[in-house]
Amino acid sequence: MVQGLTALHLLRESPPQGKSILINAASGGVGTLLIQLAKRAGARQVIAAAGTPGKLDLVSSLGADAGIDYSKPDWPARTRKASGDAGVDIVYDMVGGTMTAAALDALAPGGELVFGAMGRFALDTAHIEAMLAANQSLKGFALLPLLSLELLCSDLGELFQLASTSELKVVLGARFPLDRASDAHRAIEQRRSSGKVVLVP
Structure with a gap:
């Protein structure tokens, strides 16, 4: 988000x-x-x-x-x-x-x-x-400094709407178990990832 x-x-x-x-x-x-x-x-x-x-x-x-x-x-x-x-x-x-x-x-x-x-x-x-x-x-x-509660709700609504209709593609670059969070950080720092890096239980 x-x-x-x-x-x-x-x-x-x-x-x-x-x-x-x-x-x-x-x-x-x-x-x-x-x-x-x-x-x-x-x-x-x-x-x-x-x-x-x-x-x-x-x-x-x-x-x-x-x-x-x-x-x-x-x-x-x-x-x-x-x-x-x-x-x-x-x-x-x-x-x-x-x-x-x-x-x-x-x-x-x-x-x-x-x-x-x-x-x-x-x-x-x-x-x-x-x-x-x-x-x-x-x-x-x-x-x-640009965010307010009202703006946050409307902006996220806009982004979720675009994503839900596939007008905005969220790129999942890598997925790491939570206990490997340090590996996820290294992947980002070493520029080995693309898009969003996700931690999962």
């Missing part, structure tokens, strides 16, 4: 309609939902960054217009090429670290970087100055 709400509110805060967008970690729990919801919201082009051939196949099956392997050092240049050399209008970055600075190379002049990777902000003054010179903007994203 948290991943669905995150994807829903990312698109409300920075609407993708008519725009070319890049989704980092697109094969993860938030990313797989964000691809589908962005297409529904009228994104002109969805470029999905993922790290393995299998994950790239997954994002393509969910409707991404292009898949970029971010394990390759030239992935920002490949992203720009996929966007017709113009760069993307919006980057949804829930990864942070070195991925953020690299994604800036794929961002169009006047584009927007939406940053939601709490605790992993790695842009320095030079990056910010370069963004200002290109009329680009940096927008923070935090889910909790």
Whole structure:
């Protein structure tokens, strides 16, 4: 539910309609939902960054217009090429670290970087100055301040309705017994999972 709400509110805060967008970690729990919801919201082009051939196949099956392997050092240049050399209008970055600075190379002049990777902000003054010179903007994203009880009920209702009619596919990437929770955490940390990782009794 948290991943669905995150994807829903990312698109409300920075609407993708008519725009070319890049989704980092697109094969993860938030990313797989964000691809589908962005297409529904009228994104002109969805470029999905993922790290393995299998994950790239997954994002393509969910409707991404292009898949970029971010394990390759030239992935920002490949992203720009996929966007017709113009760069993307919006980057949804829930990864942070070195991925953020690299994604800036794929961002169009006047584009927007939406940053939601709490605790992993790695842009320095030079990056910010370069963004200002290109009329680009940096927008923070935090889910909790956006939620209210009323909104929570209506948003979850919307997400469950889409899932129940198969208009939104929830990707179950891995299932672990509860007593192997540490293995589940390792799978996520080592980026060996896709979609949602589930713990079961």
